[in-house]
Amino acid sequence: MSTHAAIVTVSPRSPLQVLQLPTPVPTANEVLIRNLWTASTPLDLHQADGGLLVTHPQVLGDGTAGTVTAVGPEVKRLKVGDRVFGFTWRNPKEKAHQEFVCAPEKLLGVVPEGVSFQEAVTLPNNFVTAFHTLVTDLHLELPWPKPEDWSPPPNLATKQILIWGGSSSVGQFALQLLNYYGYTHVTTTASPANHPLLRRCGPPGLRIHNYRPASTAISTLSQQPFDLVLDCIGSLSGSLTPISRIVSKTGAVVAVLLPVIVVPATEHEKPEYDMRPEEVVEWAKGVEVVGVRTHHYLDNEWMGEYLQGVVMPGMLDRGVVTPQKQRVVEGETMVERAEKARGILREGVSGERLVWRVGEE
Ligand SMILES: NC(=O)c1ccc[n+]([C@@H]2O[C@H](COP(=O)([O-])OP(=O)(O)OC[C@H]3O[C@@H](n4cnc5c(N)ncnc54)[C@H](OP(=O)(O)O)[C@@H]3O)[C@@H](O)[C@H]2O)c1
Structure with a gap:
């Protein structure tokens, strides 16, 4: 069984850790993504420092941007090699501060041409x-x-x-x-x-x-x-x-x-x-x-079906919405970047999204 690295919070305010998790094989309508960029948001801080809605150890992150590496048998829209982005948060397989993310295709949109992963990952959440x-x-x-x-x-x-x-x-x-x-x-x-x-x-x-x-x-x-x-x-x-x-x-x-x-x-x-x-x-x-x-946005059937797969990429492609200004968080390792982002979030950010590299393109 192959495994990959994930960033987890193990108790409120303690240092973040790296956990090796089994890399899922996508089933039904699921897509496996080699995650390349993610964002650190206030929710990551609420979870890491405040334990909000957390069962430890909990993988952090909910913004994914990367390349499709495998698809389940019921996947209709996406294929291996597609560049995708999405708000993925509901369970450990979907959380975004890890090297591979597995999520249903309705949570993912194709990144429009000319938009980088680093830019795209400022949108989903x-x-x-x-x-x-x-x-x-x-x-x-x-x-x-x-x-x-x-x-x-x-x-x-x-x-x-x-x-x-x-x-x-x-x-x-x-x-x-x-x-x-x-x-x-x-x-x-x-x-x-x-x-x-x-x-x-x-x-x-x-x-x-x-x-x-x-x-x-x-x-x-x-x-x-x-x-x-x-x-x-x-x-x-x-x-x-x-x-x-x-x-x-x-x-x-x-x-x-x-x-x-x-x-x-x-x-x-x-x-x-x-x-x-x-x-x-x-x-x-x-x-x-x-x-x-x-x-709870998936409770709305239309949004569940179209918001991330169609509307979000469509609006980005037409310039209705533009990526936020990014502040790239650097560090030798994934956990260093995640930890540094946590420190910046505690100080507060202004008008920009903290983004960091999960893997090499
Ligand atoms: N419940 C949900 O579904 C949901 C979804 C998304 C986010 N959230 C929550 O929403 C909050 C914001 O998230 P975010 O990602 O949008 O935050 P963010 O981008 O990190 O917010 C930073 C901005 O907040 C502004 N700010 C700080 N204090 C302010 C105040 N008292 N009045 C007005 N503006 C103020 C700053 O403005 P200036 O620099 O201009 O001063 C700064 O630009 C977080 O707590 C997050 O967890 C909840």
């Missing part, structure tokens, strides 16, 4: 989260393929939308999607250094505000009657608290990317999380608060 949240939690329409003369229906076109944390990885894709579909009443928050980036991502007329100091952001933004809010940060003090003071309209919906970060992970401090955004702060009466769970 964020793109799927942004698309799924806008449709499932905020009830916006994002038809694909988009008919040429399509514009948002009148009841949605007038919605006042706030994307809190527009320079986050999810925020950048949410803004690009809103721009493409013609939603124009959009406001976002970010540090001044990221305002030019968000101008390029968002719709014309995008209103961009600094979120610090919070008191200024609250007094300015509470003048606007927001209908739909996407909190891309989920920080108790940094986003939920100010948003709870800004949003007051009856019927407004606030979608919060879980987990709520009560205490962030640092080198010296253990993180604390909460999964109840509707309870951790006081909200105005009539405001609906929902916790976003992208891990």
Whole structure:
């Protein structure tokens, strides 16, 4: 039986380790991928430092980009040699910080020509989260393929939308999607250094505000009657608290990317999380608060079938969405790169995705 190396967390905050795992033989609709690039995301930090949703030892990572090396007998779309990328997270075979990933073909799209693995791997987790949240939690329409003369229906076109944390990885894709579909009443928050980036991502007329100091952001933004809010940060003090003071309209919906970060992970401090955004702060009466769970996106049959295999590569190919800026994490070994990325995530990143090489092309 052949084996390959995987990066695992063995207990909260302890050093990451390398585990040799059996390399699966794909069955049914599964595809085996020689994984070449991956990304380190805040969820990896929540899992490695906070043990969030983890059964130890747990393979980390959910963004895969590499080459198909074998396919199961029911695979229809993909073939050996295809360059693919995807959000793969549901079990140890799918997790992405390992040399071989085995996942059903519906979780994978073909990387468009001219796009590198390093660029492609900035998309899956964020793109799927942004698309799924806008449709499932905020009830916006994002038809694909988009008919040429399509514009948002009148009841949605007038919605006042706030994307809190527009320079986050999810925020950048949410803004690009809103721009493409013609939603124009959009406001976002970010540090001044990221305002030019968000101008390029968002719709014309995008209103961009600094979120610090919070008191200024609250007094300015509470003048606007927001209908739909996407909190891309989920920080108790940094986003939920100010948003709870800004949003007051009856019927407004606030979608919060879980987990709520009560205490962030640092080198010296253990993180604390909460999964109840509707309870951790006081909200105005009539405001609906929902916790976003992208891990359930396959519950939507259409998204399960098409979002990663068709929509994500299609939008990337047509330039509807562009890869995020990458910061390549270097290191002699896989575990060094994963560990270094964990350190950077604890310090915080701005406007970019941490990516690293898993194997040689
Ligand atoms: N539940 C789900 O389905 C789901 C899915 C995906 C992600 N998430 C979670 O969503 C969170 C963000 O993930 P990500 O990958 O998008 O993060 P990320 O790219 O690492 O976010 C970095 C950005 O956050 C911004 N930021 C930090 N604090 C902020 C604040 N108080 N207000 C506004 N912006 C702030 C920074 O903006 P500036 O540099 O401009 O200051 C920076 O650009 C993580 O906790 C992640 O686990 C949840």
